[in-house]
Amino acid sequence: MSTFTKVLVVLLSLSCIFLSGATVSYVAKSNDAVKENEQLNNDIKNIKAQSNIDARAANEKRIADALEIKKLQTEKVALENENQNMMIDLKNAQRAAIKWEDRSLSWEGVVIGFEQTISDMQKSLISTRDLLAKEQKKSIKASNDLNDITIALDEHIVMLESLKAEKKRLLEQKAMLEKQVDALASGKKIPAVTPVTQVPDMATPAETNSYSNAIQGLVTEVAPNLVSLSIGTADGVSTGMKFHVTRGDRFICDLLVTDVDVDKAAAIIELKNASPKIGDTASTEL
Amino acid sequence: MAKRNNNYIPNNVYTALLACAVSVVFLTAIFVTIKCISEYGSLF
Structure with missing residues (x-):
């Protein structure tokens, strides 16, 4: 046997052993391909069924989503319309707000003007009241002066009347004396002569200022212990003065002035004989 | 050939391998x- 033949025999034998071993190992490791094929087919069927179910569900979901999208689009349109209406209302409200702000500003200016006018009028009123009080005081003083002058004039008139009566009496006495002189000259008896005119009493000065101290007023309001009078500083009333309240000839009570205004006064009741009423007379002298 | 080299492999070995x-x-x-x-x- 040649060397080449020996080499071929060895190589052939080794390759046969190697291929046999590989085949055995492959066949031993291989599984059942048919079962695997069936299993794969079942898996494919299951996957297809699942995919169909998923496709149906996806289709249903797509339809529901489409309906939902339509519904949302409708709501969107409605909301857009509502938004436009609200924008219009907002613009109207802004215009109204601007209008009312302008009105409020104008009214504020008017109110400020009124306040200034009122303050000016209050100042004017206060000054007018002061002037009125001064004028009332002047009037009272002038009235008192007029009363004094009237009394003096009355006194003078009375004195003049008495002087006239004295003059007339003196003239009568003169005529009587002339008659007596004539009778004496003729030797006749002299009759007793008495003047016809009686000598009146001499006029005496009236009591001056008897009325000036007597301030009279009326009770205008009555409270349990307080009384308001219709006279004030314009009539000469001052705080601390005492008034006597009468009703006809009846004494009611005494009043002590505690607060005085221009044309009214407040007083507390003292020596209460009866309850004063509105219209009672209050005077500083009984 | 067997005489020239003492370290040869007998033919039965190849037969056994086959x-x-x-x-x-x-x-x-x-x-x-x-x-x-x-x-x-x-x-x-």
Whole structure:
């Protein structure tokens, strides 16, 4: 046997052993391909069924989503319309707000003007009241002066009347004396002569200022212990003065002035004989 | 040839190797046949 033949025999034998071993190992490791094929087919069927179910569900979901999208689009349109209406209302409200702000500003200016006018009028009123009080005081003083002058004039008139009566009496006495002189000259008896005119009493000065101290007023309001009078500083009333309240000839009570205004006064009741009423007379002298 | 070289391999060894290879191939064929019939029901 040649060397080449020996080499071929060895190589052939080794390759046969190697291929046999590989085949055995492959066949031993291989599984059942048919079962695997069936299993794969079942898996494919299951996957297809699942995919169909998923496709149906996806289709249903797509339809529901489409309906939902339509519904949302409708709501969107409605909301857009509502938004436009609200924008219009907002613009109207802004215009109204601007209008009312302008009105409020104008009214504020008017109110400020009124306040200034009122303050000016209050100042004017206060000054007018002061002037009125001064004028009332002047009037009272002038009235008192007029009363004094009237009394003096009355006194003078009375004195003049008495002087006239004295003059007339003196003239009568003169005529009587002339008659007596004539009778004496003729030797006749002299009759007793008495003047016809009686000598009146001499006029005496009236009591001056008897009325000036007597301030009279009326009770205008009555409270349990307080009384308001219709006279004030314009009539000469001052705080601390005492008034006597009468009703006809009846004494009611005494009043002590505690607060005085221009044309009214407040007083507390003292020596209460009866309850004063509105219209009672209050005077500083009984 | 055997006289010139003392370290030669006798021819029976090659024969045994061939026999071993043939037996291995035969056993492999049997194994594959049994396996195919048992799992697939046929050889093909």
